[in-house]
Amino acid sequence: MKRLYIASTLLFIVLASCFSSDEDKSVSNSNALGINLPDGFKIEVFAEVDNARSLAVSPSGVVYVGNRASDKVYALRDTDGDWKADEKFVIASGLNMPNGVAFKDGALYVAEVSKIWKYPNIEADLNNPPKPQLITDDYPTEGHHGWKYIAFGPDGKLYVPVGAPCNICESDEIYASITRINPDGSNREIVAHGVRNTVGFDWHPDTNELWFTDNGRDRMGDEFPPCELNKISSNGQHFGYPYCHGGDIADPEFGSKRHCNDFVRPQYNFRAHTAPLGMTFYTGEMFPAEYKGDIFVAQHGSWNRSTKIGYRVMRVKVENNRAVDAEVFADGWLNDATQNQTGRPVDVLQMADGSLLLSDDYGNKVYRISYE
Template sequence: MKLNYPLKSCLRLTFVAAVLMSAGLTGCKEASDLWESIIPETDKEPTSSEIKGYVFYPAVQPATDENIAQLRVPAGFRVTKFADKLGKPRILVTGPGGQIYASDREAGIVLMVQDMNNDGVGEVIKTVANIKQVHGLTIHNNKMYMVAVNEVYVADMNADGTLGQPRMLINDLPDGGQHPNRTIAFGPDGKMYLTVGSTCNSCPEPNPENATILRAEEDGSNRKIFAKGLRNTIGFGWHPETNELWGMDHGIDWLGDDEQKEEVNMIKQGADYGWPYIYGEGKYNPGDRPKGDTTYSQYLQKTTLPTLTYQAHSAPMGMAFYNGAMFPAEYKNDAFVAMRGSWNRSTPVGYKIVRMHFENGKPVRFEDFVTGFIVGNNRAHFGRLVGVTVHTDGSLLFSDDTNGVIYRVSRQ
């Protein structure tokens, strides 16, 4: 439930049965530290875990000049408004002519924003498509592909950047549930890739296409599950040098302030990334046991674990590899990720843009790139970030669907 004022409440969650007194646990931290030893492999013994959970939504402030002025970026960079008063811009994509497209799921529209005089401000804003609950966007072979909850559409791109009439390619993607925000991209193989989140926080899914990445032909035909066990992967993309597919998956909520960490996964065909039974560095989820006679240990053996993790509850959204010429050379082929920000944590985290460093084609660490959206001594914010794209001029653009702003990061 979203609240319009700050609320902080401690919720004690007991997943199953009585406490294992023989383990001698005296508090939540000790229980957390010993999860693997107290979660049995079969139903012959009770499972128990006591966890503190929080709901805390920071209050909302406007994106004033004063608030924007205190945003922090690395030396030599600056952050400004590219466009505002946009409604609720979500996913961003850059057109070949420098047009910036933004989806607004709530309004059911795709916007086109243009900086006609190259001054770093988008002064022309047009609605170029009307599609109920549209979210994911990508451009392939001079066509715009748009995905809503159940549908995928394609539209021809006109010379001025506007779109022709959208045509439906797919109409039977799984229902959304808790995670209806589909994203879409085309890989180096020319295939269409679609993310389909889970319907719940943690549960066995009746539809095998939920909690997956799907792959299909360019026209939407021959759809198959490419990888599974992915709770909600919004941001994903192919490393420009290796062509390996990387994605950031949202961790399970209600496992405490510092669990489950967000995952960076190398996504391979046929791989299982563990959700809902295995998470993080191979930990057992006390809320869900593998089906049938399969034990946690057996499920762990077939689970592909993350390459890197990030602070729990940060909520990774859009992700873009940097391929521009404006930033210093060391930024080339690193990825930028929008961390939307927490609600399921006592102290807010996220609400920032981070840089994911790659070395030899593999992610090795994160560092802050744009911070300062949390204000008022951690009690308020003026931006929850979603989309990320690299403009044709080499600047980095990212969207905030709280105050309807697209921000621009450029060199000074």
């Protein structure tokens, strides 16, 4: 088993060296915010929001923002069309890590750690939100990886992940999974196993397959194991946790129990501790044509690494329904020399005009990225 682990580790070092040159590729076009972007792109502050986390947008253009460290859910509205929010509403407060927000059929859905609420006809009066309806309170109460990203899929169901209640452990089936429920909270089923902690996913615009980010375990050193980008091809697939990481690395504590060949390999391995969270397939018309169909991933950044990494937005290139490469799209929130950060990207959301919104829970902002 030890020989297998060493061989897997050496293989990942080779793979990581291939990927790192693309991931560390510098971008240009710095701006007043100190953020670097490719030429022609612009970043501006859309709104100031404390601990801005997950994002959702309604057909009318109202943007909803969840919290993790705080207890609130916000609504942002741009009434004069200048792409800066001039109205901000507190939709809810006193909630337990209300990270997840989703919008469907005029209703806002909010996910706490163990509960999901529905605010029907939310935009009838944002100053006086309706009393929420409890959809379900049947999710685990553990706070460790308990905050949730939620979104409605092409099948009309609400997808709700359940993180592992630990850094690395074996646990009941409901943990380290992605579930889905009907909009009324009924008929919960598990669609993916072995998912340590996903805080972002999206569906391929052509195949409707669910792609998701996953944060790798801690306490294996600066470069191991990788964080992942995965794809669900059929319900019930297992993605390795806690037995295998990055497709090839047997876990030093649990790897002897299962072989890495038993699990679905990642579509792409990000560097360890970059903490990929929100992601979206780009389907808009604003950006240059070569961006269409690619994935933008917000990397929240490391917390237990000797030198920090992440704090940026990645572009993952997708060809023939496969991730083939990745490069830095936006950075500058981390000063490599001083190791000081000014922001931590969390979620990325495409707007109707093709621009992107990006939340930052450290800088307490929601940005808009556009192309001129």
